[in-house]
Amino acid sequence: MSTSAEQPTINQPLFDQLRDAIRAESPVALATVIEGEFTGAKLIVQPDAQSSGTLGNADLDRVVTRDARGELAAGRSGIRHYGLHGEAREGAVSVFIESFAPPPKMLIFGAVDFTAALARVAKVLGYRVTVCDARAVFATETRFPMADEVVVEWPNRLLDEVGSELGERDAICILTHDAKFDVPAVVSALATNVGYIGVMGSRRTHDDRTKRLIEAGVDEGGLARLRSPIGLDIGARTPEETAVSITSEIIARRTGRDAKSLTVTEGPIHG
Amino acid sequence: MSTSAEQPTINQPLFDQLRDAIRAESPVALATVIEGEFTGAKLIVQPDAQSSGTLGNADLDRVVTRDARGELAAGRSGIRHYGLHGEAREGAVSVFIESFAPPPKMLIFGAVDFTAALARVAKVLGYRVTVCDARAVFATETRFPMADEVVVEWPNRLLDEVGSELGERDAICILTHDAKFDVPAVVSALATNVGYIGVMGSRRTHDDRTKRLIEAGVDEGGLARLRSPIGLDIGARTPEETAVSITSEIIARRTGRDAKSLTVTEGPIHG
Numbered sequence: 001m002s003t004s005a006e007q008p009t010i011n012q013p014l015f016d017q018l019r020d021a022i023r024a025e026s027p028v029a030l031a032t033v034i035e036g037e038f039t040g041a042k043l044i045v046q047p048d049a050q051s052s053g054t055l056g057n058a059d060l061d062r063v064v065t066r067d068a069r070g071e072l073a074a075g076r077s078g079i080r081h082y083g084l085h086g087e088a089r090e091g092a093v094s095v096f097i098e099s100f101a102p103p104p105k106m107l108i109f110g111a112v113d114f115t116a117a118l119a120r121v122a123k124v125l126g127y128r129v130t131v132c133d134a135r136a137v138f139a140t141e142t143r144f145p146m147a148d149e150v151v152v153e154w155p156n157r158l159l160d161e162v163g164s165e166l167g168e169r170d171a172i173c174i175l176t177h178d179a180k181f182d183v184p185a186v187v188s189a190l191a192t193n194v195g196y197i198g199v200m201g202s203r204r205t206h207d208d209r210t211k212r213l214i215e216a217g218v219d220e221g222g223l224a225r226l227r228s229p230i231g232l233d234i235g236a237r238t239p240e241e242t243a244v245s246i247t248s249e250i251i252a253r254r255t256g257r258d259a260k261s262l263t264v265t266e267g268p269i270h271g
Numbered sequence: 272m273s274t275s276a277e278q279p280t281i282n283q284p285l286f287d288q289l290r291d292a293i294r295a296e297s298p299v300a301l302a303t304v305i306e307g308e309f310t311g312a313k314l315i316v317q318p319d320a321q322s323s324g325t326l327g328n329a330d331l332d333r334v335v336t337r338d339a340r341g342e343l344a345a346g347r348s349g350i351r352h353y354g355l356h357g358e359a360r361e362g363a364v365s366v367f368i369e370s371f372a373p374p375p376k377m378l379i380f381g382a383v384d385f386t387a388a389l390a391r392v393a394k395v396l397g398y399r400v401t402v403c404d405a406r407a408v409f410a411t412e413t414r415f416p417m418a419d420e421v422v423v424e425w426p427n428r429l430l431d432e433v434g435s436e437l438g439e440r441d442a443i444c445i446l447t448h449d450a451k452f453d454v455p456a457v458v459s460a461l462a463t464n465v466g467y468i469g470v471m472g473s474r475r476t477h478d479d480r481t482k483r484l485i486e487a488g489v490d491e492g493g494l495a496r497l498r499s500p501i502g503l504d505i506g507a508r509t510p511e512e513t514a515v516s517i518t519s520e521i522i523a524r525r526t527g528r529d530a531k532s533l534t535v536t537e538g539p540i541h542g
Contacts, residue, residue, distance in 0.1 A: 237340065
């Protein structure tokens with residue numbers, strides 16, 4: 001590991017911080033200038049702490065901190081290109097952002113027509129995707145080759161097993177359309193710390209399901225955690241459009257945006 | 272082609288209608304029950320006309336008409352599964368929806384970091400994707416293997432060539448971030464009948480660009496056609512999240528929805 005003459009002492013503490021975060025299993029990203037005036041300059045980015053180090057310009061640091069948090073949230077590493085002050089265009093500075101975080105998880109319950117499209121868009125977004133359905137004839141790897149895992153199991157039983165591993169970055173999408181599967185799946189999902197729970201269905205299915213969930217003991221706080229009917233109101237018709245509607249909602253909920261068009265809102269695009 | 276005993280006379284006029292629509296280059300979809308009680312039953316669906324034929328149940332006809340219009344808008348064919356009355360779950364009836372329409376086109380101007388992610392999500396949605404940038408070093412098939420076409424050309428010159436082919440179902444996304452490219456690209460895009468024109472940039476870039484567009488002679492009607500800054504306000508950070516934000520907006524604009532979460536709106540999910 002080489003250190004440039006201009007910054008002989010800065011890297012050791014940075015790497016200590018990186019090592020400590022990784023050991024603590026706390027998400028952390030390392031941004032390194034790989035092309036540009038300050039090649040080798042480094043910035044350590046964590047979700048909820050101020051960044052350490054510098055890439056040589058305060059504006060660039062600010063933009064890369066924002067982008068690195070996005071990459072980190074998706075558990076992804078890659079090269080991004082910026083102007084000298086962080087402008088979003090090709091050119092002056094190339095930065096390698098390395099994320100030290102497992103990818104976020106998406107569990108999709110229900111091996112239905114919408115499942116494959118949702119799994120495809122979720123993979124573009126960097127999710128580790130599990131498809132789960134109790135019906136062995138539908139839950140097959142042949143039908144869902146894009147999924148990381150296809151599990152034949154009742155949703156609530158799978159959640160009994162893996163639910164404790166789910167956190168704020170993860171998502172559960174319940175596409176089963178069937179109260180027999182939906183209600184126990186929702187109850188089990190609410191017992192986890194998962195960041196997003198979406199449940200598919202028409203308005204009527206939603207109303208009927210809500211009654212059954214209340215009968216099953218789900219309280220107002222639990223109902224308020226559900227996105228039901230699932231997705232943003234964009235008029236999606238095909239499974240692929242519905243997948244975009246669902247993933248948009250996951251992003252909007254995570255960032256706290258109200259999901260109107262940027263065209264009719266004000267303020268900075270990136271929060 | 273076999274006709275079942277129950278419907279000996281219905282198919283000939285249906286196929287006449289299908290043939291006429293195809294000859295007229297008018298989008299049309301043919302829905303056929305391939306598994307279920309009325310195997311072989313057919314429905315002809317067009318974007319703006321009442322459907323002809325029947326799949327054996329009026330509710331099923333209504334749901335399949337809606338879905339077939341979605342498939343047709345994306346220029347896609349495929350098998351969908353329904354309950355006997357069109358319920359959105361696996362089972363009783365399998366319907367092959369065959370679209371006779373070219374896929375919608377998306378032209379992406381600017382071979383930047385956001386381009387590959389947008390092209391990937393657009394491909395999931397069924398678009399024929401063209402990436403165009405005047406800079407030969409950036410506009411390469413190696414960088415954009417998911418695109419159907421990578422063109423080294425000034426955006427306005429490409430639009431002079433292909434702009435007249437663009438219609439309501441097509442989209443132009445201008446990601447160049449550079450007034451030198453943006454302004455002539457927007458002016459050329461506004462001269463087409465394309466259904467969606469989105470232009471990327473910060474609030475500041477947008478304001479600056481708006482001034483330049485007015486100087487270039489774009490009137491209020493033209494400015495109102497632009498989605499700028501591009502995308503739904505979901506707080507997208509990564510290129511992949513931005514791609515979801517853009518495609519959500521394209522869908523929402525086409526369907527006239529206001530893109531709030533379905534959770535906080537009322538009325539049927541499908542219009």
